[in-house]
Amino acid sequence: MSERSDLFNTFSVSQAWYDLVYAAQGKDYAEEVRRLRDLLRRDGIDAATLGRPPRILDVACGTGQHLARLSDFESVGVDVDPAMLDIAADRCPGTVLVEGDMRTLDPGGLGAPFDVVTCLFSAIAYMVDLDSLAEAIASMARCLSRDGVLVVEPFITPEMVSDGRPHAVFADHVDLKVVRMDVPRVHGRRLELEFHYLAADADGVEHRRERHELGIFSVDEIGEAFIAAGLRWTFDPDGISGHGRGLHLGRRRTC
Secondary structure, eight states: OEEEEEOSSSSOSOHHHHHHHHHHTTOOHHHHHHHHHHHHHHTTOSHHHHSSOOEEEEETOTTSHHHHTOTTSEEEEEESOHHHHHHHHHHSTTOEEEEOOGGGOOHHHHTOOEEEEEEOTTGGGGSOSHHHHHHHHHHHHTTEEEEEEEEEOOOOOGGGOOTTOOEEEEEEOSSOEEEEEEOOEEETTEEEEEEEEEEEETTEEEEEEEEEEEEOOOHHHHHHHHHHTTEEEEEESSTTTSSSOOEEEEEEOOO
16 A cells, blocks of 8 residues: 655645546536526527627636536636646647636636636635635636626535534446545634545555645625625525535626
8 A cells, every 4th residue: 555645735636536536426517517508598698699609717627527518618727736737638628728826817818808707616615715715706807708707606604514524435436446535624714624535446555645725605705705806796596516505696797
């Protein structure tokens, strides 16, 4: 058995297993994209209404699972992790992929403005305090077109946090077994997760550890960041993932 530890606050040692783990949890990207399309269509963001392919910026795009299902969009993906972008590049040929921090996006360098900017799968929670949250929302808002929509999927709210309740998921494949376990620890408004992975293949069993620190924000706190960024904010409690986390939507204010 070998052991490897990396305490950087991202999926820094598990990129190759990321999709396997979340597939084992039942994450349905196709259904999420279907719901996202319905939401955007109501705002007139589709090719039929615009007369051209809509332009999307997916912030914290990860392995490109959402972008791969939006191939009819003119798309750009941003992620802080180059290894995630490598996986996304294989999945989304022709998509522009850029390494970057959601707090400091460069609108011009990314090709803004965009009809829609998304930040999905609770990636906004990696902003661990209100200042970072405000910076990220403002940064994404600057990339919107005049009639664009910012779509942010939140993490859990303070009342949903469970301290000390063990979690585990098992990805079971013929030639690869991956187990991920963690015991959440809450410190004020921050959630600390230390994921332990056991992966078994023909070469043996490997143990890796990966630490994540997440901010826990209320619905209204995220809404206030949207308003401070000059957006009209609404909250959709149903969301697109089916896990009850909802969805924050921001549109530029018009007189």
